[in-house]
Amino acid sequence: MTITTVKPTKPWMARPAQRLQSLGVFLAAIAISYFVVQISDFKGKLAYLTVFFLAFMVLDFIYQYLTLSKSAAKDAIARAVIAFGMAVVVFPIFSILVTVFLRGYKGLHFSLFSLDMRAASMNDPIGAGGLQHALVGTFLMVAIALVISVPLGILTALYLTEIRGRFTKPIAFLVQAMSGVPSIVAGLFILSALIYTVTRAYSGIMGSLALSILMIPTIARTSEEVLLLIPSDLREAGVALGGTQWRTVALVVVPAAKSGLVTAMILGIARVAGETAPLLLVAGGSDQTNLNPFNGPMASLPYYVWKAYSFGTAESVTRAWAGILVLLIIVLILFTTARFLSGRKG
C-alpha cells in the first residue's frame, strides 16, 4: 500500500500560466503606450501614464473576457480605474515632496538660522542673511496661540464628552462650523475687532490671536475623539471610589488620554504653522528679529516665503524654496511625532 501525501493547493491563487499571461498584458500595454506617445501629439510623463492606463484597461478587459467571463472583465476594469485614481492622488504628494527637497536644499546654509534679513536683501546671494527672524516669529506666535487655544480647545472637548449638558449638540455643531472658517476671515476679524479699534498697530500677539481661532477647533475636535475613546468603566470606577466629577476627570480621564491630548496639540500646531493669509493681515512682517510679541511687526516663515516669492528673482525664489523646505521639515517632524504618539497609545 502506497502512502500518498496530498500536496496543499491554493485554488484561489493565480496559476503560473495565468501570471505569465497577466505579465504579457502588462508589457503589451507598456509597448502600446510607448508607440502611441511617439506617434500622437500627446507628450510628457503624464501622457505615458494615461495612455498606459487606457491600453492596460482595454487589453485586460479583452483578456478577462476571453479567459473568464463578462463580470470578471468588468471587475478588471473597475480594479484598473480604482488603482488609477489612487495613483492620481499619490502623484502630486510625491511631486510636492521631491520638488521641495530638490529646489530647497540649494538655499540651505548654516547661517540661515543665525542671521536675519536686516542687512541683506532678497536679491543678495543665498549666503547673505537668513531666516532667523522668521523662525523666531513663527515660534513665538505659534507658542502664544497654543497657550490660548489649548485650554479653550480641551475645555470644549471636556464639555462635549464629560458634562454632556444642554448645549452639547449645538456646540459640537459650532466647533465643526468653526473649523471651516477661512483663514483670511480669522485675520479680518482680528483686524476689525482689535487692530482698528484698540491697538492700531501690527504685532505678534495679534497674529497669535488670529492663529488661535484656527487652532481651537482642531484641538477641540481631536481631543473630543480621544476622550471618547476612554472607556466609561474608568469614569465609573473613579466615581465609585468616591471621587467627585472634578477629581475623576482631573486624575483619571485626562491622564488616561494624555498622549492623545498631546497629539491634538501637535496637530493644532501643524494646522497653523503654515498659515499665511491671516499673518499678512495682522502681524505685518519685518526683516529683523523681534522678540517682543506686543510691540512691532513680526515676521513668520510663511511670510518670509511669501515675500521671497513675490520678489520674483532667481535668488529670492531659491530663498522661498529654502524657507518652504524648513517649514515642511517642521510640519513633517510634528506630524511624525503625532503619528508616533497616537500609534503607541493604540
Add this chain to the structure above:
Amino acid sequence: MPSATGLPQRRELTTKPRFSDKVFRGIVTTGGLSSLLLLGLIFAFLAYQGFSILKMEKFSFITGSQWQVVLNDSGAIDKANTAFGIAPMLVGTILCAIIALVVAVPVSVLAALFLTFYAPPALKRFLVAIIDLMAAFPSILFGLWGFFILMPSAEYWAKLLHKYFGWFPAFKMEVPIFTRSPFVAGVVLAIMVIPIVTSISREVFAQTPLDRVQAAYALGASRWSMIRAVVLPYGRSGVVGGAMLGLGRAMGETVAVYTVLNIVYQVNWHVLVGAGGSVASMILLKFGEAGAQEVKALMAAGLVLFLLTLIVNSIANAIVAKSGGKGR
C-alpha cells in the same frame, strides 16, 4: 455625633454636586461656549465694520460688478461714483471651487475605494499616512508648487481641452491666454481638497456593514459588483457631505489661489481664459493699498465669505453626520 472610640463622623449622603464640581462644571461650560462666543464675535465685528458699506450698496454689493472708490474734494467718499460689488469675485470663487470638486471628487472616491477594499494592510497604512500628511501641508506650499510645477502641465491640459472640447461653452476662448486661469487655480484647489474628500469617503466606506458585504460575496458578486450594490449606495450621502466640506475649504482658500490666479475684476465664465477671481484672494490683493472706506468694503466681503463657507460647511456636516444606514 462625636464618639469616644474614634470612629469617623458619619458622612452626609447627598446627590447634590459638591462645590468643587459646581466650579468645575462652570469653568468647562464657559470654555465650551467659547466657540459660540468666537463665531458670534466674528460675525458681529465684520458686520459692524462693513455695515456702512452694506447699507450704501444694499443688494448690489453681491450683484454689482464694479469696484471703485472715488473721493470728493473734502476726502469723504463720493457716493454717486463709488461702487462696491463683488459679483465677479463671487463668480470666480464658485467657479474655481466647482472645478476643484469636478476634478477631486471622482479621484478621491476611487482612492478611498482602493484604500478600503483593495490595498494590502501595510500599503494602506502608508498611503493613509501620506494623505493625512498632505492635508497638513501649508497652503503657500501648494501655491508655490502650483505656480512653478503644475502650471506648465495644467496649461498643456487646458490647451488639449480647448482643442478637443472647444465647442463646450465654458471652454471658449476669445483671447488665447492659458496661464493663471481659473482652470489652473481649480486644479491646485482640487489637489488641496483631495485629502479631505478621500479621508471622509474612506471613513464612510469603512463603516459599510460587514454582513451586507459578505452577503454580496456569498451571492457570487465580484468585488466590483459588491462595491456597486452595497458600498456606493451606503456611502453616497457621506461622499456628498465630504465633497461639500471640500467645497467649503476651496472657497475659503486664499494664498494658493492668489499665487496661481490672475485676478481680473470682470465676470468671467470661461474657465480656460487667464482671468478669474476669488473673494478671499481679492481681499488680500486689495488690502495693501486700501483706504479706510475700502477696508470697510473688504470687511463686508469677508462677511459674505464667512457666511457662505459657514452655510456650506453646516450643510456638509449635517449630511456627514446623517450618512450611513441606507443602501440596499
